[in-house]
Amino acid sequence: MPREPPVRVVRELTSRGYNAEREAVTLLAGASDPAAAVERAVDAAPDDALTLTTDHVREVVDDATPNASDSEADASGGDAPTAPTETAAAATATQSADPGPEAPTDETASATASTGATDDDIQPTESTTPVETKGVSEGQNAAGRRDGRDARDDSQRSVEIDGDITGESTGTGEYADFVATFRDRYDRLSKKLRGRVNHRPTDALDSMPGGSEAAVVGMVNDVRSTASGHWLVEVEDTNGVFPTLVMKDRDIADHVDELLTDEVIAVEGTISDDGGILFADELHFPDIPRTHSASTADRHVQAALVSDVHVGSQEFAADAWQAFADWLHTEEADPVEYLLIAGDMVEGVGVYPDQDEELDIVDIYEQYETFAEHLKDVPGDMEIVMIPGNHDAVRLAEPQPAFDEELRSIMSAHDARFTGNPSTVTVEGVDVLMYHGVSIDEIIAEYPGDDISYDNPHRAMEQLLKKRHVAPQFGGRTRVAPEKEDYLVIDDAPDVFHTGHVHKLGVGGYHNVRLVNSGCWQHQTEFQKSVNIDPDVATAPILDLDTLDVTVRKFA
Ligand code: D5M
Ligand code: FE
Numbered sequence: 001m002p003r004e005p006p007v008r009v010v011r012e013l014t015s016r017g018y019n020a021e022r023e024a025v026t027l028l029a030g031a032s033d034p035a036a037a038v039e040r041a042v043d044a045a046p047d048d049a050l051t052l053t054t055d056h057v058r059e060v061v062d063d064a065t066p067n068a069s070d071s072e073a074d075a076s077g078g079d080a081p082t083a084p085t086e087t088a089a090a091a092t093a094t095q096s097a098d099p100g101p102e103a104p105t106d107e108t109a110s111a112t113a114s115t116g117a118t119d120d121d122i123q124p125t126e127s128t129t130p131v132e133t134k135g136v137s138e139g140q141n142a143a144g145r146r147d148g149r150d151a152r153d154d155s156q157r158s159v160e161i162d163g164d165i166t167g168e169s170t171g172t173g174e175y176a177d178f179v180a181t182f183r184d185r186y187d188r189l190s191k192k193l194r195g196r197v198n199h200r201p202t203d204a205l206d207s208m209p210g211g212s213e214a215a216v217v218g219m220v221n222d223v224r225s226t227a228s229g230h231w232l233v234e235v236e237d238t239n240g241v242f243p244t245l246v247m248k249d250r251d252i253a254d255h256v257d258e259l260l261t262d263e264v265i266a267v268e269g270t271i272s273d274d275g276g277i278l279f280a281d282e283l284h285f286p287d288i289p290r291t292h293s294a295s296t297a298d299r300h301v302q303a304a305l306v307s308d309v310h311v312g313s314q315e316f317a318a319d320a321w322q323a324f325a326d327w328l329h330t331e332e333a334d335p336v337e338y339l340l341i342a343g344d345m346v347e348g349v350g351v352y353p354d355q356d357e358e359l360d361i362v363d364i365y366e367q368y369e370t371f372a373e374h375l376k377d378v379p380g381d382m383e384i385v386m387i388p389g390n391h392d393a394v395r396l397a398e399p400q401p402a403f404d405e406e407l408r409s410i411m412s413a414h415d416a417r418f419t420g421n422p423s424t425v426t427v428e429g430v431d432v433l434m435y436h437g438v439s440i441d442e443i444i445a446e447y448p449g450d451d452i453s454y455d456n457p458h459r460a461m462e463q464l465l466k467k468r469h470v471a472p473q474f475g476g477r478t479r480v481a482p483e484k485e486d487y488l489v490i491d492d493a494p495d496v497f498h499t500g501h502v503h504k505l506g507v508g509g510y511h512n513v514r515l516v517n518s519g520c521w522q523h524q525t526e527f528q529k530s531v532n533i534d535p536d537v538a539t540a541p542i543l544d545l546d547t548l549d550v551t552v553r554k555f556a
């Protein structure tokens with residue numbers, strides 16, 4: 001009987017947009033005509049199935065008695081991926097970015113800024129004792145112990161979660177749902193602007209005499225340049241649409257480039273002589289007030305902010321992760337009581353075209369099982385919070401609900417908390433807005449000039465805060481699911497904004513909000529090579545919850 005390699009079956013399925021249970025792949029690979037069996041299984045599966053289950057396959061497979069262990073070895077590759085370095089050294093750099101004039105960390109920032117580093121220029125400056133690689137072998141992980149550490153008193157710990165979509169999703173994808181989401185976005189963000197301008201509804205502007213001063217609060221409907229190089233910015237409120245004109249020689253013209261459709265702004269200006277258009281003098285964004293003052297913890301305690309582990313990828317940096325986990329067991333890491341993971345725990349299946357060619361583990365559940373094993377290497381007394389990312393096995397559209405029960409039971413070690421993407425996680429009084437970060441790609445792509453790039457992802461995060469929305473533009477790269485509320489609005493200014501996704505380290509500050517984009521634990525993929533993304537692998541930003549200072553530790 002011809003045996004199809006399971007990898008080929010998986011590739012076939014992913015090219016058709018399916019994930020599959022491992023047993024289903026095994027059955028298909030063992031069928032007498034695997035290609036035909038795949039066809040039949042796909043036909044038989046319900047239209048809305050994302051994962052081909054064993055049941056779907058059993059219905060269509062003729063002689064379903066393959067040798068499971070054979071194909072398992074093929075399918076999973078078996079061996080752990082090789083990491084690039086034998087010994088991992090740790091280097092630290094105290095974050096020396098200027099988080100803004102009133103930032104809580106200002107003093108420390110200037111005191112440690114040895115090279116006058118800016119936001120864009122945070123590099124490890126000082127090598128410390130290399131982190132010892134303990135050669136912990138499989139099955140002998142140190143979960144539950146903190147070798148170099150004192151027994152701890154957990155009574156001061158606290159984690160609260162807010163803004164989580166999990167279990168609240170009501171959207172059916174109907175037109176009316178989109179209307180409700182946009183309406184809610186407009187209501188909440190316009191409220192933040194209304195107190196700052198003397199606004200009029202769009203239909204009232206129509207009847208105002210030429211020369212009047214006026215303002216409008218609306219969602220950006222369209223931005224285009226006129227024949228003479230000025231900018232026509234159309235804004236929409238609940239009453240209609242009104243055109244505003246930003247003259248090219250005004251300072252505010254610089255901000256027009258930053259506008260994204262669907263964000264909410266206020267435009268202040270003068271009605272044209274013949275009415276019908278508002279000449280803009282000022283643009284206002286919902287923004288974080290400059291007076292925002294961040295909350296901090298009452299004791300010296302730290303959180304490691306990581307993301308993009310990508311277990312299951314051939315490029316997963318297993319040795320580096322191990323070095324990180326080992327370091328967490330040392331005395332130096334004693335204050336690190338929290339671990340926040342901002343999505344992409346695993347590489348997933350069928351996320352990008354040709355992704356399967358770089359998979360080390362082809363079964364999505366096995367990827368989570370392996371991830372769970374790596375998580376067990378982290379001290380068992382740490383508080384862990386996880387949100388999903390675009391590689392994870394939850395719906396892709398944002399807001400993403402937390403991992404389902406089945407995945408939670410796989411990742412049950414350490415009593416981790418699971419919440420949606422995005423969520424606000426309040427750790428000992430510090431509000432950390434966790435968002436995976438898919439819209440950062442979009443901000444970088446849309447932003448003109450080089451000020452915001454993959455080398456400074458925290459600058460893109462500033463834009464999200466300024467717009468008070470984690471995925472402002474609808475219909476672009478970021479898939480958005482309609483819900484009766486817009487969960488992607490940033491209602492309350494956070495103290496810390498934590499994202500990932502772009503696999504680049506970024507630490508900054510904006511109006512007293514600490515910005516951290518984690519690096520990743522995946523070496524450069526073929527795709528990233530092709531577009532020149534040089535990932536920051538094995539960097540773990542460690543946040544002081546009492547000062548909001550960040551120390552970046554490297555484990556590769
Ligand atoms: O994405 C990591 C980064 O790489 C993020 O900036 C998107 C980009 N990326 C990676 N693979 C692709 C493909 N195939 N198309 C477009 N963009 C890609 P992550 O989603 O974490 O892998
Ligand atoms: Fe990622």
Ligand code: ZN
Nearest residue numbers: 344389390501
């Ligand atoms: Zn991602």
